[in-house]
Amino acid sequence: xxxxxxxxxxxxxxxxxxxxxxxxxxxxxxxxxxxxxxxxxxxxxxxxxxxxxxxxxxxxxxxxxxxxxxxxxxxxxxxxxxxxxxxxxxxxxxxxxxxxxxxxxxxxxxxxxxxxxxxxxxxxxxxxxxxxxxxxxxxxxxxxxxxxxxxxxxxxxxxx
Amino acid sequence: xxxxxxxxxxxxxxxxxxxxxxxxxxxxxxxxxxxxxxxxxxxxxxxxxxxxxxxxxxxxxxxxxxxxxxxxxxxxxxxxxxxxxxxxxxxxxxxxxxxxxxxxxxxxxxxxxxxxxxxxxxxxxxxxxxxxxxxxxxxxxxxxxxxxxxxxxxxxxxxx
Numbered sequence: 001x002x003x004x005x006x007x008x009x010x011x012x013x014x015x016x017x018x019x020x021x022x023x024x025x026x027x028x029x030x031x032x033x034x035x036x037x038x039x040x041x042x043x044x045x046x047x048x049x050x051x052x053x054x055x056x057x058x059x060x061x062x063x064x065x066x067x068x069x070x071x072x073x074x075x076x077x078x079x080x081x082x083x084x085x086x087x088x089x090x091x092x093x094x095x096x097x098x099x100x101x102x103x104x105x106x107x108x109x110x111x112x113x114x115x116x117x118x119x120x121x122x123x124x125x126x127x128x129x130x131x132x133x134x135x136x137x138x139x140x141x142x143x144x145x146x147x148x149x150x151x152x153x154x155x156x157x158x159x160x
Numbered sequence: 161x162x163x164x165x166x167x168x169x170x171x172x173x174x175x176x177x178x179x180x181x182x183x184x185x186x187x188x189x190x191x192x193x194x195x196x197x198x199x200x201x202x203x204x205x206x207x208x209x210x211x212x213x214x215x216x217x218x219x220x221x222x223x224x225x226x227x228x229x230x231x232x233x234x235x236x237x238x239x240x241x242x243x244x245x246x247x248x249x250x251x252x253x254x255x256x257x258x259x260x261x262x263x264x265x266x267x268x269x270x271x272x273x274x275x276x277x278x279x280x281x282x283x284x285x286x287x288x289x290x291x292x293x294x295x296x297x298x299x300x301x302x303x304x305x306x307x308x309x310x311x312x313x314x315x316x317x318x319x320x
Contacts, residue, residue, distance in 0.1 A: 008267035010176040045307025107168035125171040140300025147205025
């Protein structure tokens with residue numbers, strides 16, 4: 001590549017935000033598909049409940065964006081919610097905040113190495129991908145929980 | 161953004177390849193963690209076995225890269241493997257092929273809309289992310305299968 005060629009792009013920051021929000025719309029449907037009495041109760045193999053997994057996702061999402069904007073990182077704190085309604089309310093609030101705050105992350109910062117929450121050191125793009133991957137990973141577990149409960153999960157490809 | 165400013169980069173094509181290969185190293189460990197007699201037998205809630213899910217991942221990975229290079233797409237075909245050893249052998253072969261062939265995808269092509277396998281229409285970057293997300297999603301299911309079998313899965317963050 002010549003020295004003055006533009007840096008190659010796999011995906012832009014804005015398309016990545018939209019990709020993540022597509023996943024978050026699907027995860028919201030999975031939360032909503034759990035019966036209220038199973039969301040914080042049902043699990044397999046001594047794993048966490050889907051409600052607990054969703055609280056982890058919430059605890060990481062907006063604080064990561066704020067950390068990438070400010071370069072100031074508090075310790076990680078799991079979100080607080082003990083009902084499906086409260087979880088969905090916080091989920092929707094995070095959706096709005098992600099859209100509003102993401103553009104304030106300076107684009108070149110995605111290539112910088114950061115130490116998130118005082119403990120995870122990696123390039124900022126890898127950190128954001130870790131959040132998305134962690135959500136997809138745990139949501140895949142949620143699909144098994146739903147199937148084991150006899151409930152058809154939403155289609156994996158539905159991101160609208 | 162001024163008209164002559166470089167396009168913002170969330171992640172470059174080469175970093176994306178390495179990110180995917182990190183996931184593929186973890187998925188390989190998950191395949192290897194299954195007892196031979198459970199890989200194509202155990203499931204929960206009438207879902208597919210992890211062996212079948214891994215065959216799907218294999219059937220999509222290299223053919224997607226070849227399609228992105230040539231713009232010619234055959235129909236999707238699930239990989240053939242009925243033993244853990246054969247699955248791992250094909251997995252390692254795909255690992256080498258991905259590294260060898262990925263650089264032949266022209267970088268601007270990741271922003272083009274493609275119709276993969278004659279049926280899935282989306283930007284090329286979304287297609288590659290779909291492959292990775294699909295792998296993470298199904299691997300998350302594999303984690304539940306392993307836990308239900310009383311087997312500790314490899315750590316999610318281990319990608320080396």
